[in-house]
Amino acid sequence: MALQARGLEVRLGPGGRVCALKGLDLTVHEGERVAVVGANGSGKSTLLRALHGLLPLQRGDVLRGPGRQAMLFQRPYQLRLSALNNVRVGLWLQGLAWRATHEPAWQALERVGLAALAHRNGRALSGGQQQRLALARAWALRPAVWLLDEPTASLDPHAKREVETLMAEFAAEPGTTLLFSSHNLGQVKRLASRVLYLEGGQLLADLPVHRFFSDHALAATCPPAWAFLQGETA
Ligand SMILES: Nc1ncnc2c1ncn2[C@@H]1O[C@H](COP(=O)(O)OP(=O)(O)OP(=O)(O)O)[C@@H](O)[C@H]1O
Ligand SMILES: [Mg+2]
Structure with missing residues (x-):
């Protein structure tokens, strides 16, 4: 179950x-x-x-x-931070030390094809990119x-x-x-x-x-x- x-x-x-x-x-x-x-x-x-x-x-x-269980919401929600830091915060909230979040967050952005936009503000991404960012944030947690x-x-x-x-x-x-x-x-x-x-x-x-x-x-x-x-x- x-x-x-x-x-x-x-x-x-x-x-x-x-x-x-x-x-x-x-x-x-x-x-x-x-x-x-x-x-x-x-x-x-x-x-x-x-x-x-x-x-x-x-x-x-x-x-x-x-x-773990991860959820993506009907209206994607991004923090007013870079795409990379949006993923890092997700990992940090799960208890990882901030320094330890860098590598897995990069991996997650690469996994969804967003590495080139890692330093772009999460809220400045297109709808499709934001949804991929939300997927990266979830995937980083290996739900x-x-x-x-x-x-x-x-x-x-x-x-x-x-x-x-x-x-x-x-x-x-x-x-x-x-x-x-x-x-x-x-x-x-x-x-x-x-x-x-x-x-x-x-x-x-x-x-x-x-x-x-x-x-x-x-x-x-x-x-x-x-x-x-x-x-x-x-
Ligand atoms: N915060 C709220 N306060 C009062 N009623 C609410 C609230 N949120 C949802 N509802 C009501 O609960 C019912 C179910 O809403 P829900 O958002 O789960 O539907 P949904 O199937 O996801 O619809 P949609 O396809 O539009 O996303 C609806 O009648 C809705 O009006
Ligand atoms: Mg709904």
Whole structure:
């Protein structure tokens, strides 16, 4: 088991008025590549944030397997520092001495093809470069579990491919588990082994990728997910 949620209930907003996750059960095994799909507001970001321990839980719990877990947010966040120092800070926060962060941070920038921009301010990078910087910061920690919230939203096709390629390469490293949300169904087909469909904070479908994209199977097992797919592909 890489990650498990049991009876996960999350309430947001003043007084917890919005029930964003309504008692969700999920077990993700080591090595799985899980896509989370669903309409805007269905709870994808809330699920990923809750699985990363960033939200108070109204009910239920989250269990984590061995190894580190890293998360990339829907809106990439960079410190007002060089790209290199953005990665170094990530390592330093994990307890490495500042001097010891230089070498692994360089390696991580090289890994994502950003070494030439190491001294550029992280916030002055393009959207695609910022997303690669976020990947470098995460990769430097050698996470066993990656949580990525719409990692290629608003990237141009070229940048999208670059980020997808990196995701596929990271996921191929032994023992690595990937959980990502996406509105891009082509990307889901390319990267995922399993698909979760969320609607109104509930997990309505949880299927192997080939079954999720088989009209026949989905129409029979989960009509709302089937209707969602018809809309997305229209
Ligand atoms: N800080 C907040 N306060 C109150 N309600 C919130 C807050 N954040 C999210 N919500 C609500 O919780 C629900 C789930 O939101 P969430 O951001 O998880 O959806 P999502 O599936 O990631 O959507 P998107 O595809 O637009 O990113 C929505 O109804 C949203 O309006
Ligand atoms: Mg979201």
